[in-house]
Structures are given as structure tokens and as C-alpha cells.
Amino acid sequence: MADLIPFTRRSFLSTSAKLGAVAAAAPYISRAAEVGAKGADTLNVAIIGCGEEGRILANAAMPIPGIRFAAVCDIWPYNLTRTERLLKKFNHPAQPFEDYKDLLANTKDLDAVLIATPDFMHAEQTVAALKAGKHVYCEKLMSNTVEGARSMVLAAREAKKLMQVGHQRRSNPRYQHAREKIVREGKLLGRITNISGQWHRAVSDDYGYPNGQAIPEAKLQKYGYANMHEFRNWRWFRKYAGGPVSDLGAHQIDIYNWMLGSNPRSCIASGGVDYYKNHEWYDNAYIIFEYPTKDGLVRAQYQVLTTTSAGGGYHEYFMGDEGALKMSENPRFTKLYREARAPEWEPFVAKGYILKPETGEGAAAPVKPWEKPGVKKLAGPAPRGATVDVRETAQLSAWDIPVTLDKAIHQPHLENFFDAIRKGTPLNCPPDEAFASAVTVLKVNEAIAAKKELTFTPQDFIA
Amino acid sequence: MNAPRFQHEAMATFWELTLPGADPAYARQAAQAAFREVDRLEGELSRFIEHSVISRANRLPPGGTLTLPPDVLACLLLAAEVSVATERAFDPAFRSLRPPELPPELPPYFLDPETHRLTSRAERLDLDLGAVGKGYALDCVADLLREWGFTTAHLNAGSSSVLAFGDESAAGAGWAAGLVDGDGTRVAVPLQDASLSGSGTDEQGEHLMDPRTGQPAAVRPRAWALAPSAAQADALSTAFFVLEEPQIREVCAAYPGIGAAWLAADGSLRGAGTLAAAVATGQRTRA
């Protein structure tokens, strides 16, 4: 064992190895082949809002060839520094800014911005960036108000710049396959009559922050925040966002509209602040929409619950008279079922639209993840609760979708945005469609407050 | 002592944090941030999540390459170090399908730390960080808790990996941890700024493959590793489970700071390196 690597707390290689310098690890270390486009094709990009989602977007965008992060912005130094460091690790020359206005004014040759701030900032920042001549990728929900969302559509139109809203399921190849091949071309579901959808998650504590990392009060107020608690837990407060209906529901209700190619004509909903003591927004809601489609009416139910992990996570379940399709960003929850009265599905297997039961991603996994073989025993606190089996066994009646997402979940949507800039590829979530989804989502909170059915005209969904 | 304790389930096991010395509400928020970090890492490291980085690596075509986020790169570099140090008694990719022409001394993938890329040399790569990922996540949680100002904490992942920093009491002896030997005797191992991890067979006697031979290992019933980081302890305990005694002693002699303990065929508890003293003279109680 020549050339020992000292065991320190962190990997020795990650901090001090130059290629080939550590002979003992040499078999694992080598120079990767050059990849990607360089040069004229490069797009200069900035991130505004470096919280959890901002970092996810950074990680999803960095592997895309020709993307260069030129700037980052966040009002909270704690998050700003973290993201700046992340980008610099990958040799992006990201210049940090506190105020997005300074970023827009001072970043040379900036092509596009990715906006991942709390929802109430989306309209202001998007409009300013568009006016400054930048293309914008803005996170969902487009805005916390209909007027805000409308101002974004108009600004994009006026500036003749692109705007993509972050409903990333629309770019997920599995969702695209489901819509194009299974639902539209193959018509495997027959006539879609109903949808049910849900996002269930367990109780979560409010977010905090490390001691010493609080933003001074005057600065918080300058940027529109009442205090650190609201700054960290903005999702739950009316001033900044639309609560779980918009935070979680936005993704899925957008997919209802997208899959049906339609907007609802009515909404009836019930919800309340029934559990959490210091939140403003409804912590649970049940919603029923009616969608007029060319094949007939679709009645669609959606529920968002924030106090239970029971009931199967999150999915959108499209039910027709010949088949049912359960879609989820999590492939574990994705399934396709055939009604006995439907024509045989074998021809669709031959066409590559679907897979025979138990052969796809849903097939049972042979080994338990994260487990070394056998039980491992240390004396310590006693185990709490049972371990969970990560993979459920596939149902026999279920069919599979033969498409695998081979990228980080946000990467295809970002690629679509960058392709739209570079090559004019149509956007998967353009401003007018995002506007219709924003209206659909925002009307739910209105319906809950009104305690009565709200009806819509097609005009309501047009900016 | 009733320091606040917090539980979570992730990576198919339970997690428990003990966070003394802080206001309980503050400790709760820190624990929540810590558990979100564990969930995030699971999303990158689990080979059972379709779009995780490891799953994507496992779908690479021969010669295919993938950009790794910093944590995946760091975890794989650590795994490479342990693999080299144990002469592949720990090997996160031994189930890979190797092309016949690939020299046996080359692993089925390589890393480029400068461009953060992984490149497959396999016909089908089969990376499995199950024996290092939990430990790596414990290390990240420890960093996060230090950032939140904690000077002492006890972190437990499934009772198979434990990491502790600072002191449990004013006595300055670290945190009480221990090994349980074949007949149920608990041998005390004080833990301070270090991690202890164990591997063992259960009653059903599941088979553990020896990565070096691809054959079921002639295993001892149980082995432990003590190391500066939980990722190392996690991976090393897997290696010590299949290594012969002389090789375990060799690894401990070559790498100061590492400890090993194992149950010998005669049921006795043996120790080497930084665990030698504890095994020889540590306080014994009925577990």
C-alpha cells in the first residue's frame, strides 16, 4: 500500500488532489473527455433568489452545455454565499448581488435570468428583467395575484422576450409521452370523465435559521418582509404567496389544464386554517372543477393536505371509460390501468407506447437500498419505528410507461427554455398558458373564501 | 440528561438527532433543516430514485459521462479512497458488468474532480452507495449543525452509524457509544468528533458478497469501524466485515485514526487501531 491517502474528516481527494497526484487513487481518477458546445453558443444566465429552488435550478442548469452563470442575487447573505460557492466550484464566474436591480444594471451581456424568489416578487422582478431585455424563466406560481400575472404576460409581449414559467412537469418526457402518445394518439383512456389528484404531506415545523444569520429588521422591511419568521415561512402568509393550494397545487392543477387542453368553467372548494396555529393560509383544501372538453364534461377533484403522509403522496389521476392513467413526478406513483371493456392494448406494446405489467420502472426491486446486508448493531438509542420498503411491488393489473427521465427533474424544462432562446423551439410553458393556470389556481382560494361555486368564462383565462 | 431528540425516516432507516444545549424550539428547527438535508441527499444518492444522480449514472452507456453535483462527487471520492485503502474489500460498483477488455485493476468508472464528471468504463454500471451514503449524510448533517452553532451533538442513522461531536457531559469524555459482542455484552467506546459504524449478519443470515471475488463472503458475524468521518466509518465497517484479520490489522496500521473491531470465529471480540484499547479495556456491561 504505497502512496497512502491520509484519512481526514473530508475526502482528501476533493480538497487537494490534482489529477494523477495521488497514485493510490489513480484507478478512480482520470480526465473526462471534453463535452459540450463552447464559444458563440454560450448563454449568460443569472439566478435571482438562491433558496432551495434556486440551488436546484443551478444544479439542473450547470450540466447543460453552453450555460454560463454570470451573476447571482439574493437578499440573504447566507443563501447568496452558498450558491455563489456552488457555482464557483464549477468555474462559473458568478458575481453576487443583493438587489436584483443592481444585477440587471451591472451584468454585462446577460441573456437570461432564472427567478426563484417568493411568489410575491415574481411579477416585479420578471417585468423588470423583460424590460431590461432579458429572457426570463420564472418559478411557479407565476404570481400571487392575477394582476401580477397579467403584467408579466404583457411585459413579455411588449419586450418581445421569452418567458417560461416553472411548471416543469410539462417538459418531463414521461408526461409528454403520456399526453401525446397514450392520451391523444392512442386514446388508451377512451373518454376522460374524471380526474382526481392530490398532494399529501406530513406535518412540518416552521423553518428557522442559524443564530447570527438573521437579516436586520430595516433591511427586511426594505424588501417587503414583516420579520424573519415570515421571511422564512413566506408560503404560509397571504402577503407573499397563496398557501399550499398554490405552492403544491399549482404544479398539478396546471397539469389538469395541460392534459385536457382546457380551462375549467367552474370551481367549488372547501378549506381552512384548521391545524397550524401561526399560519394564514389554508392548510387543507378539497376542490372540484368542471372542465368542458370537446369529448364532454370532465369533473376533476384535487386535494392538498399538509398534516398527513397517508394516502399515497402526490399524483394526478386521469380516469376514462377505457383506462386510467396515474401520473406523478415520482415514477413510483405512476401507473396505467386498463378497463376490461377496452380494446386490447397489445398493439400499443408493439408500438412502444406502453410496457407489459411488471417489466418497467415499477417492477419490484430485488434489494433494499441503503441497507448493508443484515442487521447492524451498535449500542445506542433504540430504533424508533420500522424501516420502510422504498419500492412498492407493482400491481398485476397495471401497465407501465416506457419512458425514463434521465436528467434532474428541472433540467428538461430549462433546456426547453434555452433551446427556445437559441433555436426558437416552442416553449413548453409560455406566458399565456401559464397565465391560465395561475388564474385557475388563484380562483381556488377565492372559492374557498366565498364558500360558493365560482363560474368562469373563457375570457377570464386570457391576459 | 434530557437533551431534545428528534426522529425522522429516510434512506430506508430511522434517524435520530440529540441536540443538547439549545433552546428546544431552536433545536427543533435545526433538526428540521438537518432532515431536509438528508432527504435532499437521498434524492441525489439513492439508486432507487429514478432521477437521482446515481440512478442516472447507472443508466450511462459505455463511455458515457455525467456531471456530478458537489455532494455526489465528494461521496464518490471518499468511496474511492476507502476502496483503495481496503484493496477493494469495499467497492461501491462491484456488481457492474465489466467489458472483457477492461483491466482488472481499473474500476468500472472514473471521476474527474476538476470537471466534476463521472465516466463509465462499464457495459452496465451498477453503483450502489448503500454502504457509504448514510454515513456521508451524517457528515453533512454534522456540518449543518455546526453551522447552526451546535458545539455538541449525537447523530444516529439506524443504529448502524453514529456520529458524535463535542461532549455529552461536562466530564469531557465525549459521547457514550458501544459495541455489542456475541453474547450480548456491551463494550463502551467513547465517541468524540468521530463516527462508529457496524456491519453484521442477522438471524436470517443474508449473504454478503465479497467485492473482490464476487462470491458470497465467508463472513464473521459482526464488524465495526471507527473513523474521523461517518462516511469512512460506514464504508470501512463494510470492508472489515469481509477482510481477513491480518488485512484488517494492516489497514489500521497504515491509516492512523482508523479503528476496527470484529467478532472472531471463537466469539471473542477483537480490536485494532483506535479501537484496540476500547476492546481490551473498555467498560463491559450487559446490553
Ligand SMILES: NC(=O)c1ccc[n+]([C@@H]2O[C@H](COP(=O)([O-])OP(=O)(O)OC[C@H]3O[C@@H](n4cnc5c(N)ncnc54)[C@H](O)[C@@H]3O)[C@@H](O)[C@H]2O)c1
Ligand atoms: N418548480 C418547483 O418544483 C418548485 C419547488 C420549490 C419551490 N418553487 C418555487 O421557487 C420559488 C422559491 O421557493 P424556495 O422554496 O426556493 O423558497 P426559499 O425561501 O427557500 O428561497 C427564496 C429565496 O429568495 C430570496 N429572496 C427573497 N426575496 C428576495 C428578493 N427581493 N430579491 C432576491 N432574493 C430574494 C430569499 O432570501 C431566499 O433565499 C417560489 O416561487 C416557489 O414556488 C418551485
